[in-house]
Amino acid sequence: MGLAWGDEAGQTEVVSEATARPAWWPHFSSTVRSTALTARLGRALGIAFAICFLTGLLSYTQYLTWAWLPKPVVPTWGYRLTQGVHVITGVACIPLVLVKLWSVYPTSFRWPLFPSVKRVLEIASAVILVAAVLVQLVTGFLNLLDWRPFRWDFVVVHYALAYVVIGAVLLHVAIKLPDIRYGLGTRLADGDVLTEIPWDQNPASHSNAGPLPPPVTPGISRRGVLVATGTGIGLVVITSLGQTVRPLEPLGLLAVRQPNKGPQGVPVGRTAEEAGVADVITSPDWRLTITGPNPYGLSLADLEPLAIREARLPIAAGQGWSAVADWRGLSLLDLVVRAGGNRESRVIVRSLAKGGITKAELTGSQLEQAILATHVNGQRLDPDHGYPLRLVGPNRAELFDTKWLGTIEVLS
């Protein structure tokens, strides 16, 4: 659909085509729907998707071990912020998308169904967009609940689908640009009513009928829809953020996690039992093996005198929850140097956990700042927090704060 108009005769022909449909074909009469409303909802959604995409890309770098890719240690709360924003924005998108789709539902009922190749391509792009967006948001939210009935590798699909979503949004904007310009350039109350008849074929639209009084909305107004949607999203955001913003924790009526309820004041991503390490880590024979030019081992008793390094750092999960804690433990770099490595070394720490992500690779400033924690908030680590030894560092994803350490490999 474009802004350019055909001659008078051609236009009449199109109009008659749109109206020459079967009598049983659905007709949408609500005057609340309008391109002016849809364009505003779409603009908010576009901004939200852009935020999700950029913060998502940042989060994905946590999984990468490319040598040239810097993994900064400042700000220490960086991942906590970007991933908290990613998750809460994604959650906010769920109601927003539903309202946006409601606002354009009539366009699914255009007549005739397949008038032209161009229209078929437009339908195809819309199908890809809606399907990808809904799967992305639904599976993203289920993943927050550790609920993966879809069985596929969440990270692989969430990452790949993000490109499909953003690509489909760009394509959608390209197709709808004239409508978007009209919608955003028109006062909300004045905009043409959006029905199943495209506005350029609708004799009752402003553009075809000339200046008209604003459509009457007897029930809720278009502004009312925006206010109600915004209020709903605001409620969801405020009652969800408690899982990462401490002052909002008491208001966390829809918060998935309640950091205060975690052992030692910190929630747990994966428990010792889920990781299959409950027996191994309580064995008195536990030893930390350090491999490298000068390999050696440390027993439980060896850890205590070395655990003198302290730091106040957040644990920040990809699922958007986070909690700050006081950590005490050993300096990873000290152990690496003793094994014959240095600040330039590439170091892999390995967990005793069975399955899932069981290792992390550290270089540069991440290596220098990393702590192998024995204590959290003044207490010996709880088994679920990675007893006897776990990695913590600034500006890292909880998934790579490897727990239940067994081996450290000093590689180069």
Added chain:
Amino acid sequence: MKALRIALAVVGLLMIGYGAIRLLHGLPPAMLAVLGGWLLAVLIIHHGVLSPLVLAIGAALRGLPDRGRGFVQGGLITAAAVVAIAIPLIMRQFTQPPAKAMLLQDYRLTLLVLLLIIAGGTCAAYAIRVARDRKTSAPSGPPTS
């Protein structure tokens, strides 16, 4: 504008293609079929179940007086946002080890609290509107006939 539209479309298609290739390479064929099923299912559930349900609710509200109807519609939109998020939480509550500090609330109760707050807020907004209309002695809304 035409150049911008073409540029957006080209970049968009390239990104869709890149995402699709990543999916084809990253997932075994059986899992791709599952993903295809999900992509289809969300469309059917949204377009075939959810949307008709919303239309039916809208139609059922048509009997209400116009001024009140607007507030009922607004309250329902706000409530729907909260309900959409609360339903999966309710389905998953109390299923996880307590150490994870997750899903430890009875979300049926917290949803009820939120719905009461929304209902109260909607009633208050309606009362303010009625009082204001009375003060100006003429409805401030658009003409209804």
